[in-house]
Amino acid sequence: MKVVRNKISMAELNEMSKKMFGGLVKAVVDIEKGIMVVDADMHADQEELLLEEGSAQENLWGINIFPDKLKGDGWIVFDSMINIRPAQENNSRSVENSQLQKKIKTVVDKLVTL
Numbered sequence: 001m002k003v004v005r006n007k008i009s010m011a012e013l014n015e016m017s018k019k020m021f022g023g024l025v026k027a028v029v030d031i032e033k034g035i036m037v038v039d040a041d042m043h044a045d046q047e048e049l050l051l052e053e054g055s056a057q058e059n060l061w062g063i064n065i066f067p068d069k070l071k072g073d074g075w076i077v078f079d080s081m082i083n084i085r086p087a088q089e090n091n092s093r094s095v096e097n098s099q100l101q102k103k104i105k106t107v108v109d110k111l112v113t114l
Contacts, residue, residue: 001040001049004111008038013112014067024064028082031103032059036111043080058088061095061104065112076108 002008016025016039028046029036033055037046043062050060062080069075078095095101 001037001046003035003037003049003053005035006111007113008111010067010112010114013038013065017065017067023068024066024077026080027063027065027108028080029061029063029104029107030055030059031061031100031107032056034107034110036107038065043082047082058085061100063095063104063108065108076105078104 013025017023020026020041025038026040026043026046027036027038028043028050030050035050037049040046047057047060047062051057060082061078062082064077064079066075066077078101079093081093083090083093083095090096095104
């Protein structure tokens with residue numbers, strides 16, 4: 001696992017994606033701290049790492065990044081078991097709130113470089 005606080009290249013994400021079925025990179029984004037964890041088999045492991053580093057669970061959201069899409073439509077997919085949070089009005093694996101999706105995208109866009 002790698003905590004991304006500054007930048008990560010699309011090329012590095014692409015290399016990570018070769019280890020995963022479907023050519024994706026799992027990531028958990030902390031929308032408050034503006035960081036994310038990448039390169040793990042399970043979102044839950046990434047979430048645990050960020051919680052240990054002091055992140056608040058309500059700010060952590062699981063996504064899948066598809067580096068081969070090169071920041072086009074569909075390069076970020078909001079799908080993770082950790083996203084099921086009825087207390088935050090998110091009842092599915094997807095991030096249902098469009099404003100929350102925008103916050104996640106803003107963090108990822110800031111951290112991922114071509």
